[in-house]
Amino acid sequence: MANGKCAVIGDRDSILIFKAVGIEVYPESDGEHANFTMHKLGRAGYAVIYVTESMYPLCAEAIAEFAGEPYPAIIPIPDALGTQGIGLKALKENVEKAVGVDILSNS
Amino acid sequence: MALQYKPTRMELSNLKKRRQVAIRGHKMMKDKRDELVRRFIVYARRNQQLRRETEEKLNKAMQSFVLARAMMSGDEIEEALLYPARSIAIDKSVQNVLSIPVPKLTLETRQEEFVYPYGFSSTGADLDTAVQALAEILPLMLELAEVEKVTSRLADEIEKTRRRVNALEYVMIPQFDEAIHDIQMKLEENERGNTSRLMKTKEMLAKETE
Numbered sequence: 001m002a003n004g005k006c007a008v009i010g011d012r013d014s015i016l017i018f019k020a021v022g023i024e025v026y027p028e029s030d031g032e033h034a035n036f037t038m039h040k041l042g043r044a045g046y047a048v049i050y051v052t053e054s055m056y057p058l059c060a061e062a063i064a065e066f067a068g069e070p071y072p073a074i075i076p077i078p079d080a081l082g083t084q085g086i087g088l089k090a091l092k093e094n095v096e097k098a099v100g101v102d103i104l105s106n107s
Numbered sequence: 108m109a110l111q112y113k114p115t116r117m118e119l120s121n122l123k124k125r126r127q128v129a130i131r132g133h134k135m136m137k138d139k140r141d142e143l144v145r146r147f148i149v150y151a152r153r154n155q156q157l158r159r160e161t162e163e164k165l166n167k168a169m170q171s172f173v174l175a176r177a178m179m180s181g182d183e184i185e186e187a188l189l190y191p192a193r194s195i196a197i198d199k200s201v202q203n204v205l206s207i208p209v210p211k212l213t214l215e216t217r218q219e220e221f222v223y224p225y226g227f228s229s230t231g232a233d234l235d236t237a238v239q240a241l242a243e244i245l246p247l248m249l250e251l252a253e254v255e256k257v258t259s260r261l262a263d264e265i266e267k268t269r270r271r272v273n274a275l276e277y278v279m280i281p282q283f284d285e286a287i288h289d290i291q292m293k294l295e296e297n298e299r300g301n302t303s304r305l306m307k308t309k310e311m312l313a314k315e316t317e
Contacts, residue, residue, distance in 0.1 A: 004199030004212060006249075017172045019188045020223070020238040021245055022195035047199040047212060048252040067263065070201050070208045073256035077248070080169050083162045091154050091255070094262040098147050104155050 007041050009034050009059075010052030014079035023050075031058025038062035038074070046072045052079035053086045110286045114293035122290065126283035133275040140268045143205060147261040154258045157251045164244045171237035178231040187225035187234065197249065207264050209257045212249050 005024065008015045012027035019025045026041070028034040034055050039062050041049055049072045051059060056076040063074050076087045096102050112118050176184055196215035201208045223238060 004197030006195050006197055013176065014169065014172075016184065016188055017168070017237055017241055020225075021242050047197055047210065048249065050248070050252075067259065070210045070256070070260070071199065073210055073212075073252040075248075075252045075255055078162050078166050078169065080173050082166055082169075087158050087162065087255075088155070091151065091158060091258065094259050095151050098151075098262040098265040099144060103148070104151060 004047030005045065006048045006050075007046050008050045008052075008077075009037055009041075010050075010055050010077075010079055014052055014081075018050075028055065031055070034059050035062045039065070042066050042072050048072060049074045050077045051075070052077060053084045054079055054081070056086050110282050112286050112290065114290045114297075116294065119287065119290045119294070122283055122287050126280065126287065129275055129279045129283060133272060133280065136268055136272045136275065139205060140265060140272055143261060143265045143268060146204060147258065147265060150254055150258045150261060154251070154254045157247065157254055161244060161247050161251050164240065164247065168237050168240035168244060171233050171240060175231055175233035175237055178233060183230070184234070187230050195245070204257065204261065205264075207260055209260050210253055212253045214246050214249050 007024040007026055008018045009026045009028055011029060015025050015027065026037050028037055034051070035058070038049060038051070038059050042062065042065070051074060053076050056063075059074075066072055066074060076090065078084070092102050092105065095104055110122075112122065179187075198213045198215055200211045202211040203209070223235065225234075
């Protein structure tokens with residue numbers, strides 16, 4: 001049973017390639033539209049929404065809205081310019097929130 | 108805010124019961140928190156490892172794609188990629204981690220089935236490399252999505268549980284203790300007042316009969 005859908009939001013040049021493997025692509029260039037699209041996709045029952053790292057901080061509002069629900073998972077991915085470490089930073093914040101100290105960085 | 112109570116035996120026994128419940132709740136919350144943290148650490152480590160791996164591989168795929176874009180015209184790229192050969196099939200379900208609903212994702216399309224969505228005549232080799240690499244990362248990306256969501260859900264839940272544990276330990280239970288102590292003191296005081304009143308009455312009665 002395949003009931004999960006998957007989408008990528010980001011700048012057109014970086015994400016076009018995802019189309020080749022069957023992931024839906026939503027090119028966005030500004031934060032407001034990206035937020036709107038993310039809301040729309042989240043409501044439409046998408047399982048995973050990948051967002052390019054440069055777009056990720058601009059979508060904070062939509063990300064916060066879906067944080068309390070099991071779906072969709074909103075995941076930052078590096079774009080054509082390479083990784084900025086936003087994903088790892090988010091993980092670090094989570095660890096600090098849960099454990100109190102960052103226990104991963106020195107292991 | 109201090110508890111409101113009347114100094115009666117009934118209230119005392121009610122408070123004692125509530126205190127018992129609070130203590131039991133506190134113990135359970137504490138156990139829940141410890142277990143959550145234990146599981147969280149496992150997920151967080153996996154998350155870190157997956158993220159590093161995925162980012163590294165994705166970067167390579169992206170680099171090939173950038174090269175491909177440089178070699179081909181925008182229209183050609185669009186044409187090649189616009190119609191995917193198949194759409195990705197993901198099975199999404201919800202699993203429970205200590206009664207927190209978290210996502211479970213499984214990729215249904217198998218790796219061998221992968222086909223290029225375009226013909227080879229108008230495309231460069233870099234595009235093939237990029238697409239092939241991306242198809243290989245797909246399961247990784249999906250696992251990353253699942254693990255990352257679980258990690259963030261667990262982190263939220265741990266924070267909430269910790270707050271509850273602290274509220275019970277440092278606010279609720281001390282309040283109950285204080286209230287129970289107060290009521291006991293008041294009841295004892297009443298008892299003493301009663302006794303002395305009785306003694307006094309007895310003394311007066313004895314004086315009258317003399």
